[in-house]
Structures are given as structure tokens and as C-alpha cells.
Amino acid sequence: MSFADDSTEYYNPENSLIEIDDHDNTSNDHCVAKGQRGNKSHASVQTSHRLANAPTPSILELQRRIKEAQSEKRHLLGGINRTVSRKSHLMAKRIQLPEYKKLTEKFSPSFKRTCLNLYLSSPTFYNRKLSEGFPFPSLRKLRKHVAAMMRTVSDGCELLRMKACAMTDEQRACVLRVFQVKLKPKVYYGLSRLATVFMINGFTSNWHQLVSYHSSESALPPDKLNDLIESTIARLHSINLKVVAICIDDSNAGTTEMASALQNRWKVQFMFDIQQLVIELWKIFVKTDLTLDGKILNGFENIVDGSARCTLENIKGCHDRLAGLETVGDAKNVAFEACQSKILLTLKSVMALWKDETSYKGFLLSVESVANFLYHYRYTLKTKLPPSLMNPVQFNRVSKKFFVAELMNVSFIRHDPGLREVNDILCESRDAFPSKNARVTTFKEARFVGTSYRTDEGLKENFQKNICKYLLKKCLSVHECSHCENYAVSQSTDTENEFSESGKEGIQQLLDLKTVHSHFSSFVESMELIFQQKLENFSDLQDAAVLQLTKSFRLLKLKHPCKDFPFSYVTLLFARVRLYYELMKINSAKCVL
Incomplete structure (x- = not known):
């Protein structure tokens, strides 16, 4: 439906309000009343001229119709202006909304499906538009929409196709896992005792997703299981997901003959648990x-x-x-x-x-997908003990919950091959301890807290030391660590003087405390090296590339004396600070030009 058609829905001739303009009648009555107050003894006389010019009933009816038409015109013009302003606002955001009626909480299924596809493609962009007040369904409504669409297999495949569109060609390679879950039959009906579950794991990245499940009275025979596996593989290939291997967690469910047949027909590797x-x-x-x-x-x-x-x-x-x-x-x-x-x-x-x-070598012996599914299986029963048997209805509810939870998780970058070079740079061996002849220096207090790095000009001159101080404070705020606490105490001048007066043992103890700072320095140097290599053409980067770079930093593995050091927070913080200075440099260069 177009926007012009929507504007006509606001007007209904039967129940519309009519605005009556009584300005002329009110002014005449006011003049007559004023004349009567000025000449109390003089009586107003109706002349033949006034009687001749008096409006007849037909004239009054025509005047009333004119006023109704003017009121209707004002109402329609207002609706047109509102529709035009709304459309210009939407076009300014460069988003085409299909079949969008009006800004209410009710959204059509096609619009929800489009928003779901947008969220799976770029969750950061979708969340940013929601925070700006853009009329998109909330994430809670999207989850409910996904749960409602899980009633048929075709809708589930459509949702998986949306998720696959956000992957690269390497990430679409997956491993099909087949395992069985025991069920408790109902008292009077429902003879299902087993559920054969089909799940897929990423082959080059660590992601997993539930595909389907089939209930049965007993274990599936090999021919029936073979048909289900072939239909599942064909369905996954139709949505651009490439199955490279099949893993059956129940060794009694399959045979070597079935494995050889699947290998010859679909060119996939077959494995048992x-x-x-x-x-x-x-x-x-x-x-x-x-x-x-x-x-x-x-x-x-x-x-x-x-x-x-x-x-x-x-x-x-x-x-x-x-x-x-x-x-x-x-x-x-x-x-x-x-x-x-x-x-x-x-x-x-x-x-x-x-x-x-x-x-991704972890999938070969890992049962992470099965463990995650059984976690939802156990969480539904609200017990930490081994899960008791569920009936088919409860199992159906758990499957929907797991499908929705994994579908809304669109992080495919973990264990990505593109991160190997970054990991090699950051995890390379460095001198953990300073030399014996190292000069003991006094570091100044960190001059910024929170986000004041945006206004502190001194940060540019000594960026490395200041960022180390700030990261150390954040380390202490997130977790308790003896290394970090001792190093924080050693920053004061009095403490360093006490160590210096105690001789060589005090200096060596101070150097041991400085070990944390040495790792901070190596961390910052490695991060700076990555920015110099990866951000040579920073002006060409888009939001998606910056998002991918930030996710990469959050997943890096670094060596540090603190076992519980929050590297996920540190990498994100460093990336944010470094990106800010890069943008500021580009903006200043554009202003000069």
C-alpha cells in the first residue's frame, strides 16, 4: 500500500468533525448589543433593505457545505503533509521500508523478516538505528517472530539462509552432527522415546546451529537414517551451506556401508564419536x-x-x-x-x-554443539543434576529456544583464518624481564580517567606510558590481582625511594614488580604495529570493516602474568582510543585542505 493511500484512511465523512466558523454572526450580535446599550430608548427597526438581503435557507445550506468542504480540504492537506514529511525522513535514512503503514508497534510479517535479515547482516547497524528511534522491531520481537516461524521446516531453512548470507564462502563450510536424545513418552498418548537431532558446526570457524529433529519410538534403522541425512544435506546445500563432513555421536546408529555410500554420493567425510x-x-x-x-x-x-x-x-x-x-x-x-x-x-x-x-581443528574431537544443546535441555528442567527425561512437548520447546538463541548469535569471526597473522604478531616471544643494568625511572601519574583522552593533549607525547597506566587501573577495577596491586603501589615516589635505599635486593624487587609494565609495553607496541599494517588506507574503511577489526581485537590471545586479566576489555579500549586519534588526524587534514 502506498503512502498516499494511507492518508485517506484518516478521514471518514460519516464520523468526521465539522468546524463551524461563527465569526460573522458573533460580530453582528456584538454590534447589535453595543447599539442597544448606547441607545436604550431607541428601538431597532428592520427595514425592507435588510429583509431583502437576509440569507435564505438555501443560501445557509450552501454556506454550510462550503465550510465542510474547507474543513475536509484542511484535513486532507494535513494528512498529505504528514505523509510527505514521514517519507522524506525515511528516505533521508536511506532505508526502503516495504509495506509500511504507519509508525505503530504493529509490523507486518514481511517487514519483520526484512528487519531480521538486516539484523543478521549487520547487528551493530541495527542496534544503532534502534537507539536513534528508528521504527524497527525490537530484538525481543524478532526473537518471538523467529520462534513463531519455527513451526514448519521451510521457515527454518529460510532463517538459516538469512544467517548464511552474512557468512563468507569459507565460513559456509560446515560439519553435520547427528545425535540422539532419550525422551519420556506421555501417559496416554505419544509413543516417541527418542529424538534424532541434526546440528551443524562451522568447519573454518566456531559456530553451531540446530537444523531439525525427528521423534521416533525406537532407534532409527540405517536406511531411514540414511534418507534423513541425505535430505538434510540437500536442504543445506540449497541454502548455500556446504557440508564437508558428517559426525554421528551414537555409534550404534550408523554402519560402515552407510558411511561409504554417503561418501561416494555427496563427497563428504564420515566420522563416528x-x-x-x-x-x-x-x-x-x-x-x-x-x-x-x-x-x-x-x-x-x-x-x-x-x-x-x-x-x-x-x-x-x-x-x-x-x-x-x-x-x-x-x-x-x-x-x-x-x-x-x-x-x-x-x-x-x-x-x-x-x-x-x-x-578449524577443534571440531574434530569437540562436542561443543551437543553440550550447548544439553545445557538448554538441563536449564529447562531447572536442575544441576543429570537431566531427567522430557516428553516430546518439552523437547520441542527446548529445541525452539536453542534455535532462536543460536540464530541471533551472528559472531562468525572466532577462529577465523584471517586472525592468524594478528595472533602471530601479538604472541611472538619477547623479553619478559628487564636486564640487570636497566635504569629505574619514575613514571608520572596517569592524567586521564574515563574518556578524557579526547581532550588531553599530553597523551599524544607519551601515549604508550599513559595508556599502560590507564589499562592497569582498569585491570584493578575488573579483577583482584596481586601482581597488579603490587605494581600499583610501586608507582608512588616514596615507595620507589624505599626500594632504592634497601640496596640491590630492593631494586631487584622493584624490577620484578615492573614486569607487569613490561608486558603492557609489549602489548601496546604490538597493537600499534597492527594498526600501522592494517590501517594504511584508513579513509577507505567502512563501518563493517571497523566492526570486524574490533571483534578481531577482542578475540586475541596474549600472554600476561595475570591469569584473569581482562584482555577482551583492553583490546576494545585500545582500539577505541586508536581509532579516535586516527579519525581526528584525518579530520584535521581535511580541515587544512
Whole structure:
């Protein structure tokens, strides 16, 4: 509906108010009354001329119609002006609002879907527009809209497609996880006892999302599970999500034949849950003697070394040792052969995926997605004990809640390959302790608190030392740390004089306290180096790039004596200060030109 059509809805001829202008009648009555007060003895006489000019009923009716038309004209002009001003305001914001009727709290489903797509693409821009009073649905309404759309599979795929649009080509690669959750059937109806859940994990970044689930009376047969997996993969490919691997957490749900069929048809790697397979192998080992290189196996320490670093060579060696396991005797052990084949198939898939340098290695042995889902599973029951069984209705509610919570989380930058260079720069080895011949200097008190760096000109001259002082204060305000507290005490001149008078031991103790400052200095130097490398063309950066850079700083891993040091706050603070000075420099250069 256009804006012009909306303006006509404000007027209804049947119930509209009519403005009557009685100015002429009021003035005539006033003159007559004044004449009567001036000439009390003189009576007003109606002449034939006045009687001839008196309005007839038809003239009065025409005058009334003219006034109604004028009132309607004023009303319509006001509606047009309001619509034009509203449209100009919206166009000034450079946003096209589809099917927008008026500024109320009621939004159409198509408009909510458009706003959801905008939020998933740029949450910072959406939040900024909300704070400016722009007529967008709140985040709470968007979550309710997502929960309402989860009734059908097509709507869920549409929401996942919106989320996938905000990813890069590398981030769209994902791993499909399949696991089963036990359910409690209802008393009189509902025979579902198991729910087969399909979730996806990022292959190059750490993100996860619930796709669908299917309830059944018992465990799904391999052919039925194979059909569900193939339909899920086809659905994910239709929304531009590329499945590179499949991981089944329940080793009893799949077979090696199904795995080989999926690998040949969809060109994906197939894996089983290593933890459950090792448990099954241990149960077989307790009941049956196993041999390795002709010797009876006494334990698993010769096969899997828990202290060894997880590398490609170690995984290959573990695969070779497991392939050499045999049972004692000529009789075949079906359970052992099935478990061994699944473990070897999983290790082959892990080695094939490990060769890809862009892969996120954490997903190979991590069960984070399952743990997060079970967290919602346990939170719904409001207990910290192992979760009791839920009925299908409760499980449906938990699934919707988990889907909405993960969908609104649009942070895909963690473990991004683009951060490797930044991490290498910041985590490079530096001299943690100053030399013995280092000169003990006295640092001045930090001259700014809060956001006063915008007006303090002295910060430019000694930016590094002042920012270290400020970060130290923030460190003490966020957490309690003995290193930071001792270093804060050592900043005063009296304390340094006391250490100096105590001889070499006092100087060495002071140098040990200065260790925190040394790490602060190395931190600031590394951050400055990154800004010099990454922000050479700062004027070309847009809001999205600045947002991505800030997220990158918040996810960096640095070494520091304080175990609980708030690096997420420090990196964001440093980025904010540095961006401010860069913008100020650019603005001053433009003013000179």
C-alpha cells in the first residue's frame, strides 16, 4: 500500500468533525448589543433593505457545505503533509521500508523478516538505528517472530539462509552432527522415546546451529537414517551451506556401508564419536584378549598416548596400531570387527580433513554443539543434576529456544583464518624481564580517567606510558590481582625511594614488580604495529570493516602474568582510543585542505 493511500484512511465523512466558523454572526450580535446599550430608548427597526438581503435557507445550506468542504480540504492537506514529511525522513535514512503503514508497534510479517535479515547482516547497524528511534522491531520481537516461524521446516531453512548470507564462502563450510536424545513418552498418548537431532558446526570457524529433529519410538534403522541425512544435506546445500563432513555421536546408529555410500554420493567425510567407540572397545577388551604385534595387550597406553600432542603424525600412528589389533583365537568377534572398522574409518576421515589448512581443528574431537544443546535441555528442567527425561512437548520447546538463541548469535569471526597473522604478531616471544643494568625511572601519574583522552593533549607525547597506566587501573577495577596491586603501589615516589635505599635486593624487587609494565609495553607496541599494517588506507574503511577489526581485537590471545586479566576489555579500549586519534588526524587534514 502506498503512502498516499494511507492518508485517506484518516478521514471518514460519516464520523468526521465539522468546524463551524461563527465569526460573522458573533460580530453582528456584538454590534447589535453595543447599539442597544448606547441607545436604550431607541428601538431597532428592520427595514425592507435588510429583509431583502437576509440569507435564505438555501443560501445557509450552501454556506454550510462550503465550510465542510474547507474543513475536509484542511484535513486532507494535513494528512498529505504528514505523509510527505514521514517519507522524506525515511528516505533521508536511506532505508526502503516495504509495506509500511504507519509508525505503530504493529509490523507486518514481511517487514519483520526484512528487519531480521538486516539484523543478521549487520547487528551493530541495527542496534544503532534502534537507539536513534528508528521504527524497527525490537530484538525481543524478532526473537518471538523467529520462534513463531519455527513451526514448519521451510521457515527454518529460510532463517538459516538469512544467517548464511552474512557468512563468507569459507565460513559456509560446515560439519553435520547427528545425535540422539532419550525422551519420556506421555501417559496416554505419544509413543516417541527418542529424538534424532541434526546440528551443524562451522568447519573454518566456531559456530553451531540446530537444523531439525525427528521423534521416533525406537532407534532409527540405517536406511531411514540414511534418507534423513541425505535430505538434510540437500536442504543445506540449497541454502548455500556446504557440508564437508558428517559426525554421528551414537555409534550404534550408523554402519560402515552407510558411511561409504554417503561418501561416494555427496563427497563428504564420515566420522563416528571417538569417545563412544573407545568405550565400546574397552568393554570388548575386558571380555576378550587382544593382541598387538603378536603380544597380548595389557592396556591402551601403547595405542593411545593421552599426553602426546594431537598432530597428524600421532593420529596416523594411532591408526596403524589400531589396524594391527587382533583377537585371540580363530573365532571371529563381530562386535570387535564392527568397532574396529568404525574407528579406522573415523581416523581416516580425520586425517583427510586435517590436511586442509583452513579447517578449524577443534571440531574434530569437540562436542561443543551437543553440550550447548544439553545445557538448554538441563536449564529447562531447572536442575544441576543429570537431566531427567522430557516428553516430546518439552523437547520441542527446548529445541525452539536453542534455535532462536543460536540464530541471533551472528559472531562468525572466532577462529577465523584471517586472525592468524594478528595472533602471530601479538604472541611472538619477547623479553619478559628487564636486564640487570636497566635504569629505574619514575613514571608520572596517569592524567586521564574515563574518556578524557579526547581532550588531553599530553597523551599524544607519551601515549604508550599513559595508556599502560590507564589499562592497569582498569585491570584493578575488573579483577583482584596481586601482581597488579603490587605494581600499583610501586608507582608512588616514596615507595620507589624505599626500594632504592634497601640496596640491590630492593631494586631487584622493584624490577620484578615492573614486569607487569613490561608486558603492557609489549602489548601496546604490538597493537600499534597492527594498526600501522592494517590501517594504511584508513579513509577507505567502512563501518563493517571497523566492526570486524574490533571483534578481531577482542578475540586475541596474549600472554600476561595475570591469569584473569581482562584482555577482551583492553583490546576494545585500545582500539577505541586508536581509532579516535586516527579519525581526528584525518579530520584535521581535511580541515587544512
